[in-house]
Amino acid sequence: MRYGQFLRSKRIADRRELTLKDIAEELGVSVSFVSDVEQGRRKPYDEEKTQKLIAFLDLTEEDVALMYDLAARENSRIPRDLEDTMMYSEAGEMARYALRMTKKGVVNDDDWKDFIRYIKTKEK
Numbered sequence: 001m002r003y004g005q006f007l008r009s010k011r012i013a014d015r016r017e018l019t020l021k022d023i024a025e026e027l028g029v030s031v032s033f034v035s036d037v038e039q040g041r042r043k044p045y046d047e048e049k050t051q052k053l054i055a056f057l058d059l060t061e062e063d064v065a066l067m068y069d070l071a072a073r074e075n076s077r078i079p080r081d082l083e084d085t086m087m088y089s090e091a092g093e094m095a096r097y098a099l100r101m102t103k104k105g106v107v108n109d110d111d112w113k114d115f116i117r118y119i120k121t122k123e124k
Helices: 005-015 020-027 031-038 047-057 060-073 084-086 090-104 109-124
Strands: none
Touching: 005 020, 005 031, 005 047, 005 060, 020 031, 020 047, 031 090, 084 090
């Protein structure tokens, strides 16, 4: 799924039957701009518009994470909600190291699955 497809699906699924015009008015942009974003002809929204959209669509935490991931993929960047942690913390340094070890083949998907299962037990 792409960023624009995700946003379109959320707009269409909204119980308020939102239109492109509704989103455009909320974000202070043109209808054609919203359409272009949904069709993948424009880059994902900036942070200010993203925050407005998150609130307007009442997105879940999981939806927000997915939206940031999709936007980051299209912009070839680290997701905005993770940038501080990934680039400016000790945990980020360790995560980057682990990802580089994955790229080298030292760490595999099963190792990551074990790690995620461990984290989920701590989360409870």
